[in-house]
Amino acid sequence: MYLRHSTVRKNGKTHVYWRVVRSVRRNGKVVQETVAQLGELDAEGRAKAKALALVDIRVLDHVIVGDGITCLSEQGLL
Numbered sequence: 001m002y003l004r005h006s007t008v009r010k011n012g013k014t015h016v017y018w019r020v021v022r023s024v025r026r027n028g029k030v031v032q033e034t035v036a037q038l039g040e041l042d043a044e045g046r047a048k049a050k051a052l053a054l055v056d057i058r059v060l061d062h063v064i065v066g067d068g069i070t071c072l073s074e075q076g077l078l
Helices: 043-054 057-063 069-074
Strands: 002-010 013-026 029-039
Touching: 002 043, 013 043
Parallel strands: none
Antiparallel strands: 002 013, 013 029
């Protein structure tokens, strides 16, 4: 999994939205599937999201409670 950003211009302002995506194979082609929409993030939020993206999705299924990042920190995974 990894982070991907989208840049949107609204009312003269530029907004950068982040999401966690993973690569999956569908019909013989590799496509990116969105795992989580994260919205606008500051530098600290991007660092935490990047660490979260590096964790295996099977681990996330068992560990996420609430916002997820706090829980992973408590488990020593971040």
